[in-house]
Amino acid sequence: MRAGWGAVLVALWAGMAPAQDLPLPEGAERTAEVIHPADTVHLPQGVLAEGAVPQLRLDGRVTSRAWRLPDRGQGTxxxxxxxxxALHKAGWEVLFTCASDGCGGFGFRFAVPVLPAPAMFVNLFDYRYLLARRGGGAAAEHVMLFVSRAGERGYVQLTHVGPLGDSAAAPEAVAPVQVTPQAPAETLADRLRQAGHVVIAGLDFASGDAVLGPGPHPDLAALAAFLADNPEARIALVGHTDTVGALDANIALSQARAEAVRARLMADHGGEGAQIEARGVGYLAPIAANSTPEGRETNRRVEAVLLN
Structure with a gap:
């Protein structure tokens, strides 16, 4: 279910003067803090174009923090x-902002200094980036905001670059950096053929609910295209849950979610009903340990299984 932002204000760090507050929802959990008293970082200042991302080189004190946000069904x-x-009210000037495909997809994401999992999880189809500046010359400060989500949870990283001191050099623009993406280039259809099954990314179910959100759902579009190109193919949409609750209830929930995905695949993307069946297996086929929130979130999924 959707809910408004809570009144909790989380102080970013005392070194930012005046101290800034990041309005996070109640229940937000800080997952990482990395401080480099003197370092160099390159932050994107434009979209991916012709395989390159224009970047800003910044020298100074680099502080990165990340938070995991509670399940509220909100988009990025x-x-x-x-x-x-909050940044605007505190006097920050937004230099550049973009979202997912508008940034350059996974090629852009791999040019961003994102903290590693489990501190940050990045949905390559649903993330937003922002670069802002306050002040000028050697006293300039910069912040990078990166927001994404994994399943129903949101993740936020804020990286702040402050001056080293009076002798610190002003930030300088650098030539675009050629990006060599490390994510697999295979399409959903490729992965489905090779492995026989694939997790459908970006499904926006609220916690404990079987109502699929409005999307967009690029994996469903890709799956519909695969079925249209292969009219002989048949798939099963298989719902999975974590181990919270009784087995019967989880099987019912996973079945309902699989059926909701099937209905959306047919209604919005033209999927042929005769090619698609829906099944729910509850928590009987985990792909991660259920002992951690991240593991349980990973296990809550719907997979497409190629049947022939």
Whole structure:
């Protein structure tokens, strides 16, 4: 279910003067803090174009923090908006902002200094980036905001670059950096053929609910295209849950979610019903340990299984 942002204000760090507050929802959990008293970082300042991302080289004190946000069913735009407003009110000037495909997809993401999992999880189809500056010359400060989500949870990283001191050099623009993406280039259809099954990314179910959100759902579009190109193919949409609750209830929930995905695949993407069946197996086929929130979140999924 959707809910508004809580009144909790989380102090970013005392070194930012005046101290800034990041409006995070109640229940937000800080997952990492990495401080480099003197370092160099390259932050994107434009979209991926012809295989390159224009970047800003910044020298100074680099502090990165990340938070995991509670399950509220919000998209990345709803999560980014109050953060951007807070920066604007504190005197920060937004230099560049973009979202997912508009940034350059996975090629852009791999040019961003994102903290590793489990501190940050990045959905390559649903993330937002922002670069802002305050002040000028050697006293300039910069912040990078990166917002994404994994399943129903949101993740936020804020990286702050402050001056080393009076002798610190002003930030300088550098030539675009050629990006060599490390994500697999295979399409959903490729992975489905090779492995026989694939997790459908980006499904926006609220916690404990079988109502599929409005999307967009690029994996469903890709799956529909695969079925249209292969009319002889048949797939099973298989719902999975974590181990919270009784088996019967989890099987019913996973079945309902699989059926919701099937209905959306047919209604919005033209999937042929005769090619698609829906099944739910509850928590009987985990792909991660259920002893951690991240593991349980990974296990809550719907997979497409190629039947022939």
């Amino acid at each position: 735009l709803a999560r980014m908006a109050p953060l951007r407003d």
